Amino acid sequence: MKQIKNLKRGILLFLLALLIVWPFLFQSKYLLHILILIFIWSYVTTVWSYMGRFGLVSLGHGAFFGIGVYTTAILFNLHHVSPWLGMFVGGLVAAAIAVVLGYGCFKFGVIGHYFAIATLVLSEISTLVIIALRDALQTGGRLGLTIRSVGTSPLYLQFDNKMYFYFLALALLLLALFIWKKIDESKAQMALKAVGEDEEAALSLGIDVVKYKTAVFALSAFLTAVGGTVYVQFTMFADPTTCTGVGLSLGIVFKAIIGGMYTLWGPTIGSLLIVILEEYTRLFLGSAYVSYSHIIYGLLIIVLIRFLPKGLHGTVSEIFQGRRKREAKTLLAGRQLAENRD
Amino acid sequence: MLKIEGLHAGYGGFEVLRDVSIEVGAGETVAVLGPNGAGKSTLLKVIAGLLKPSSGAIHFENRRIDGKAPYEIVEMGISLVPEGGRLFPELTVYSNLMMGSFNKRTRRYFKDSLEEVASLFPIIKQRKNQVAGLMSGGERQMVAIARALMSRPKLLMLDEPSSGLAPKIVASIFEFVKEIKDRGYSVLMVEQTVKKAVNVADHIYLLESGRVEFHGKKEDFLENPKIKRSYLGI
Amino acid sequence: MLILNSVVNGVLFGGVLALMAFGMNLMFGVVQIVHLAYGQFIMVGLYLVYVLAILYHVPLLLSCAAATAAVALLSILAYYLVVKPLLKAPPINQLLALAGVWMVLENACLALFGATYKGVQVVLPVLHVGELYIAASNLIGFVVGLITLAMLYLFLNKTYTGVAIRAIAQDPEITGIMGVNPRTVYLVTFAVGGALAGITAACFVPVYSVHPHFGGAFTLLAFIIVILGGMGNLLGGFIGAFIIGVVTSVSSTLLNPEIGQIIVLLICLLIIIIRPQGLLGVRGK
Ligand SMILES: Nc1ncnc2c1ncn2[C@@H]1O[C@H](COP(=O)(O)OP(=O)(O)O)[C@@H](O)[C@H]1O
Numbered sequence: 001m002k003q004i005k006n007l008k009r010g011i012l013l014f015l016l017a018l019l020i021v022w023p024f025l026f027q028s029k030y031l032l033h034i035l036i037l038i039f040i041w042s043y044v045t046t047v048w049s050y051m052g053r054f055g056l057v058s059l060g061h062g063a064f065f066g067i068g069v070y071t072t073a074i075l076f077n078l079h080h081v082s083p084w085l086g087m088f089v090g091g092l093v094a095a096a097i098a099v100v101l102g103y104g105c106f107k108f109g110v111i112g113h114y115f116a117i118a119t120l121v122l123s124e125i126s127t128l129v130i131i132a133l134r135d136a137l138q139t140g141g142r143l144g145l146t147i148r149s150v151g152t153s154p155l156y157l158q159f160d161n162k163m164y165f166y167f168l169a170l171a172l173l174l175l176a177l178f179i180w181k182k183i184d185e186s187k188a189q190m191a192l193k194a195v196g197e198d199e200e201a202a203l204s205l206g207i208d209v210v211k212y213k214t215a216v217f218a219l220s221a222f223l224t225a226v227g228g229t230v231y232v233q234f235t236m237f238a239d240p241t242t243c244t245g246v247g248l249s250l251g252i253v254f255k256a257i258i259g260g261m262y263t264l265w266g267p268t269i270g271s272l273l274i275v276i277l278e279e280y281t282r283l284f285l286g287s288a289y290v291s292y293s294h295i296i297y298g299l300l301i302i303v304l305i306r307f308l309p310k311g312l313h314g315t316v317s318e319i320f321q322g323r324r325k326r327e328a329k330t331l332l333a334g335r336q337l338a339e340n341r342d
Numbered sequence: 343m344l345k346i347e348g349l350h351a352g353y354g355g356f357e358v359l360r361d362v363s364i365e366v367g368a369g370e371t372v373a374v375l376g377p378n379g380a381g382k383s384t385l386l387k388v389i390a391g392l393l394k395p396s397s398g399a400i401h402f403e404n405r406r407i408d409g410k411a412p413y414e415i416v417e418m419g420i421s422l423v424p425e426g427g428r429l430f431p432e433l434t435v436y437s438n439l440m441m442g443s444f445n446k447r448t449r450r451y452f453k454d455s456l457e458e459v460a461s462l463f464p465i466i467k468q469r470k471n472q473v474a475g476l477m478s479g480g481e482r483q484m485v486a487i488a489r490a491l492m493s494r495p496k497l498l499m500l501d502e503p504s505s506g507l508a509p510k511i512v513a514s515i516f517e518f519v520k521e522i523k524d525r526g527y528s529v530l531m532v533e534q535t536v537k538k539a540v541n542v543a544d545h546i547y548l549l550e551s552g553r554v555e556f557h558g559k560k561e562d563f564l565e566n567p568k569i570k571r572s573y574l575g576i
Numbered sequence: 577m578l579i580l581n582s583v584v585n586g587v588l589f590g591g592v593l594a595l596m597a598f599g600m601n602l603m604f605g606v607v608q609i610v611h612l613a614y615g616q617f618i619m620v621g622l623y624l625v626y627v628l629a630i631l632y633h634v635p636l637l638l639s640c641a642a643a644t645a646a647v648a649l650l651s652i653l654a655y656y657l658v659v660k661p662l663l664k665a666p667p668i669n670q671l672l673a674l675a676g677v678w679m680v681l682e683n684a685c686l687a688l689f690g691a692t693y694k695g696v697q698v699v700l701p702v703l704h705v706g707e708l709y710i711a712a713s714n715l716i717g718f719v720v721g722l723i724t725l726a727m728l729y730l731f732l733n734k735t736y737t738g739v740a741i742r743a744i745a746q747d748p749e750i751t752g753i754m755g756v757n758p759r760t761v762y763l764v765t766f767a768v769g770g771a772l773a774g775i776t777a778a779c780f781v782p783v784y785s786v787h788p789h790f791g792g793a794f795t796l797l798a799f800i801i802v803i804l805g806g807m808g809n810l811l812g813g814f815i816g817a818f819i820i821g822v823v824t825s826v827s828s829t830l831l832n833p834e835i836g837q838i839i840v841l842l843i844c845l846l847i848i849i850i851r852p853q854g855l856l857g858v859r860g861k
């Protein structure tokens with residue numbers, strides 16, 4: 001048991017080391033580009049999956065991503081505000097919206113597929129807002145906008161050498177995975193699992209479920225918007241179809257489902273597979289055929305939900321080991337909390 | 343006609359019925375009595391196919407029916423009046439009766455069935471177009487029985503037809519049950535209130551905590567000293 | 577006058593919207609499923625009309641009829657392949673699987689027809705009634721919508737299958753002991769829902785040129801109406817359709833159309849949160 005764990009840790013450390021030296025070993029700009037995309041989407045999908053732990057499927061993360069993209073872009077293009085600040089502002093706007101929407105939903109018991117629908121509406125609103133502001137804030141509407149280029153400038157988060165984005169995105173992904181772990185190990189999370197969806201019982205353990213869910217939603221929204229900022233600084237171009245809206249939201253959810261939305265590595269694996277699939281079709285069939293890759297992963301989703309209704313969950317063995325261990329821990333945490341209250 | 347042997351059933355891991363065996367002969371009226379929570383409704387649900395038993399066998403007219411879907415069981419001639427009637431609240435009385443004759447075996451007799459049922463419950467003609475949800479409890483119970491009869495059952499099952507009704511109405515409901523019995527239907531009835539039910543029944547089963555604690559003829563039931571004490575209050 | 581004019585056209589357009597919402601509502605009420613890909617079926621219907629009428633020169637009315645039948649078949653297919661295996665799954669899984677259907681249909685149309693607008697150019701007159709200008713396309717949609725709804729009303733009240741559809745929405749358990757096989761009812765519901773999507777598409781032919789992203793917009797429009805009227809509440813959806821028809825029409829006359837839509841969506845969000853039974857519905861059954 002311990003050996004397996006050590007082996008796993010060894011492999012992970014090796015992979016990490018490999019990823020760190022990669023850009024110095026291999027010069028391929030194309031591969032670097034793909035890896036950056038994989039990191040960014042893995043990051044966003046992992047951040048999305050924080051919600052999944054509570055059975056909350058958000059179809060609104062496209063909106064948060066778009067808020068990050070467009071807040072940064074507009075502040076910079078119109079007012080010359082540094083994207084570092086824009087990233088922060090975008091995150092706060094996203095978090096604020098998440099707090100209002102989340103608090104309303106959780107307070108009134110809008111969970112499950114009703115929550116999904118509510119957040120879906122948010123996604124649609126985000127697209128419409130960007131189109132409506134095409135002149136007022138020069139979002140460019142459906143045609144999109146381009147970030148004004150200032151060459152390489154760390155202050156303005158612009159680099160001609162993509163390597164900087166590579167490390168930035170990798171760091172974000174590691175951060176997202178780290179936070180995932182922290183949430184997973186948090187006492188509140190374990191206690192919540194112990195009592196299931198029973199909010200009264202959770203309350204008796206001293207956890208305000210509504211508050212906790214809202215907080216996680218806000219955190220997830222903030223970090224998603226940050227992802228949006230990095231993405232747009234990397235691509236220097238934004239339009240509503242790729243940077244926000246229902247399509248993007250579904251894309252994020254699907255990546256998580258394909259990889260497994262309840263495990264640490266699931267979202268990363270899903271993003272890896274889908275980015276590769278998309279790039280493969282783009283490269284070998286031409287960009288007019290990218291829609292084929294979307295057909296494939298739409299079908300994949302349907303098949304997965306049907307035959308592996310709980311998602312891929314990483315590997316089967318992980319389910320077995322992980323669950324037993326986690327359950328034991330969960331019960332313990334629940335009891336401790338209960339005792340603390342007495 | 344109906345033969346239940348060694349039936350076990352429950353919800354999830356929670357066993358409600360334990361080794362229940364019950365028989366209903368053709369033309370007989372059988373009452374299953376027992377306190378609240380004994381498993382009476384569960385028993386009827388299992389027979390109607392709404393709940394799968396965990397073990398045991400149910401035969402109806404020498405055909406095995408446990409495990410069959412509810413719609414197949416109606417087709418074979420068993421009809422259930424659920425507790426509280428459970429009419430479709432937003433449908434009219436007429437549409438509710440239509441649902442009663444939904445099964446293929448009896449659909450073409452709809453008009454005849456309607457006449458027959460109306461001769462028992464004249465109210466269904468007067469209230470044909472009323473929405474079921476707006477009727478009183480007693481009326482709903484009558485329409486629910488009428489709806490079950492529309493499927494021309496050989497065996498009619500009644501789940502506490504008297505529950506929640508005023509004493510006067512309870513009396514008339516039992517009159518109807520007697521009338522139904524006289525028309526030749528086999529009846530399996532489940533009740534908490536013992537006295538009224540005993541009057542119409544030929545055979546009595548006593549169900550306590552999911553077990554049959556007594557079964558026998560009405561006379562034996564009334565004579566049994568233990569039952570006298572705890573159920574009849576004598 | 578301008579406003580009155582758009583109110584009238586909005587009411588007329590509401591007829592088609594009522595039809596569109598009815599399909600989604602029926603599937604929600606009966607099968608308890610949120611049909612996220614419903615708009616994509618309408619979109620497919622529009623493409624089919626385009627293919628038949630423009631590429632194969634089939635007469636327009638015949639094209640519409642064929643498209644309706646084809647969409648109904650597609651809906652049945654979706655029932656068998658996607659919905660039926662998930663009937664007992666958590667609603668969120670059903671929703672996501674249908675999101676998969678959304679993805680597949682949208683991108684299939686993108687792959688087949690590209691990202692340009694395709695449409696049948698039907699030139700319909702604008703009628704003058706007194707000082708009102710009424711688009712004939714709206715009038716046709718209104719009439720077709722109402723006739724279809726009237727036929728549905730008869731179906732749901734007079735036929736065994738129709739009554740069973742209503743019954744199962746009220747009490748699925750008891751419907752079973754009436755001798756109804758729920759799977760058959762679900763299948764019929766999907767067929768009817770698909771046919772409604774097809775007829776809606778036919779009514780949209782003179783109004784819209786179609787684009788692969790339209791499906792999502794249709795789904796959302798149907799959603800908004802259904803939510804406004806209370807999910808599963810057929811009468812509520814009917815009234816909601818006319819409200820949305822008028823609001824959309826008036827707001828696009830007075831404001832920028834996106835702002836009108838944003839306001840409608842915000843109201844929709846509020847309703848989901850504080851009045852899930854809909855503006856017009858009553859809580860519970
Ligand atoms: N749907 C259900 N799920 C779980 N337990 C149930 C359900 N229905 C009944 N029970 C339990 O089964 C037992 C018997 O119930 P029931 O058959 O309704 O009794 P009766 O009809 O004799 O009052 C009770 O303890 C009750 O709590």
Ligand SMILES: [Mg+2]
Pocket residue numbers: 382383384425502
């Ligand atoms: Mg009972």
